[in-house]
Amino acid sequence: MINGEAMNENEIRKIVERVLSDYTGSSTPIPIESSARHVHLTTQAVEQLFGKGARLTKKRDLSQPGEFLSEQRLKLVTAKGEIANVAVLGPERKAVQVELSMTDCRALGIKAPVNLSGDLTGAGSVYLVSENAVYDAVNSVIVAQNHIHMTPSDAEKYGVKDAQSVRVAVNTKRPLTFDNVIIRVSEKFALAMHIDFDEANACCLEKDSTGTIIP
Numbered sequence: 001m002i003n004g005e006a007m008n009e010n011e012i013r014k015i016v017e018r019v020l021s022d023y024t025g026s027s028t029p030i031p032i033e034s035s036a037r038h039v040h041l042t043t044q045a046v047e048q049l050f051g052k053g054a055r056l057t058k059k060r061d062l063s064q065p066g067e068f069l070s071e072q073r074l075k076l077v078t079a080k081g082e083i084a085n086v087a088v089l090g091p092e093r094k095a096v097q098v099e100l101s102m103t104d105c106r107a108l109g110i111k112a113p114v115n116l117s118g119d120l121t122g123a124g125s126v127y128l129v130s131e132n133a134v135y136d137a138v139n140s141v142i143v144a145q146n147h148i149h150m151t152p153s154d155a156e157k158y159g160v161k162d163a164q165s166v167r168v169a170v171n172t173k174r175p176l177t178f179d180n181v182i183i184r185v186s187e188k189f190a191l192a193m194h195i196d197f198d199e200a201n202a203c204c205l206e207k208d209s210t211g212t213i214i215p
Helices: 009-021 041-052 101-108 152-158 197-202
Strands: 032-037 038-040 058-059 068-077 082-090 096-099 124-129 132-143 147-150 165-171 176-185 193-196 212-215
Touching: 032 197, 038 176, 041 068, 041 082, 041 132, 082 101, 101 152, 101 197, 147 152, 152 176
Parallel strands: 032 193, 038 082, 096 132, 147 176
Antiparallel strands: 032 212, 038 096, 058 068, 068 082, 068 124, 124 132, 147 193, 165 176, 165 212
């Protein structure tokens, strides 16, 4: 109670952020985005699935510069089950990578590691199915490690460095703290923390939700 009145949600968030600012290099909250299941393809995989000479067709830009949601969609298939209408992100990459939540992996019977994007060590396997073809995506499935994209100037502002592990307090209706969140620094990035749908549901993530780096 403050002055005999109950605090509203905005007042509580402001108090939390003010307290956390005493322990961090910056009190500025970091935007948090949830990442749905999706697939990254090589040029060769695009052609095998969608036809010779085919390229990914941009539907809309994503928050990270140069990244986009394509018009193409795929079905994921294993001996245990399938998931249809899975997004394909562009541009094409050097390796096929399928990013799923742990819930997705269990539904499909896939044993996948929690890795940073780009690290396919121990990755699981799945069949990618288009209308006309099947691609055997061996050692491609991971559960993406939560992480924060930022520029070098952002890193200086927050007092962190590339590949550093930090803790992040999430400012939501169900506040929680994520441990071992990895900082990723590049001039090509835009400031944002990425978590998957399992993590987003756990903390009741909403549009414009933010987090604060803590010791």
